[in-house]
Amino acid sequence: MESTKVFDAKGLACPMPVVKAKKEMDKLESGDILELHATDKGAKSDIPAWAKSSGNEIVKQDQEADVLKFWIKKA
């Protein structure tokens, strides 16, 4: 999947993956896609919940070994 920006949040503990992803998201334009990689297990439920609450859309979600991957489309 095409992404506008890839953000690596691997190794960061909650709440940092969301805090930093939000900062990246703020820099993007509507329709852009942020690809986020995280290893914190809490990200699995928190990233989709955050996306929903902020009006953005998870267009794809994947997991490779311990790495959770999200493609988030900016509203």
Place this chain on the structure above:
Amino acid sequence: MSVKAMKAGAVAKKVIEKKELFIVDVRNNDAYEDWKIEGENITSINHPYFDLLDSVDDVVKELPENQEVLVVCAKEGSSKFIAEELSEATGKDFYYLEGGMKTWSEHLEPVKLGDLDGGGSVYQFVRLGKGCLSYMIVSGDEGAMIDPLRLTDQYEAFAEKLGIKVLHMFDTHLHADHISGGRRLAEKTGGTYYLPPKDAEEVTFKYEPAEDGKEITFGPDNVTVKAAYTPGHTIGSTSYIVNDTYLFTGDILFIDSIGRPDLAGLAEDWVGDLRESLYVRYKNMNQDLQVLPAHFAKLKELDDTGRVVARLGDLYEENTGLQVEDEDEFRRMVTENLPPQPNSYKEIRQTNMGKVNPDSEEETEMEIGPNRCAVS
């Protein structure tokens, strides 16, 4: 203004002593809806941390004037982060829960139940975050445990404080809602692990069968533990009677409810056993026995000192599950009021049989969430 850690034990004391506490739970809505810290004078609000990154004003608006405020999240990080934001925004003090809901879920609060005639004493460990109860029975410098949880470090620390060696571990049944600590403790202390044989047909390790009528006497005070077969929650479910004073009912009889017969998959078959245990076997016992179950469902079951205990005869007056004499009606009540099954109950049973060996992080994950062992 400052941000300080509050330990799970301090929160437990507030729950037991019915103290006031205002909780800002910053986990996501689903996690909060699933389970949260509750108490008679505990107020909580839920604002996921990711909604508070730009501004904490929504929370500030709801804060009480003169009450301690505790910020809670899953593991600690987010609660500390938000507590700092709140402190900065208001200039006031805030607490965060040390170790988060994970630690809360695992905290055991020990309370003394009483001394035994002829020497010895009994302690109850209240796991507030999950509703599990486990017990340590002391006989001089020797101890026994009933339904110990996997959180063996906490028992070992307590035993060390008492100066005793815990050598006899009894499980009332093969648990489906939490991982047993019986086998692990026995391995660590060189003690014995007793399990009802009918629940142990598939276990992969050595155990001592707790057969109906079996009596074990231990320690300098000669405390006796007697097994009494009371099936129904599982086919093997066994109660233990200590010094003809305390009756450990496991998941068959609780203070305010009764056990459920379906967690090993056979509700229809076992409901008859459950009824016989409740309406015949316990009824034929000494009604002055003090009932000590493996769970509580509601906080009102705790007395002012945090103990969960009731006289058997009184339960025949008060417990709604013991008022249904008609067999068909009982069958309907038990099979039609089953709450959702506990998280990961199949995996937990496999673990307790020794068939799988999850690491401690996986074990924590398996046990997260509310307890659901009773018919509600």
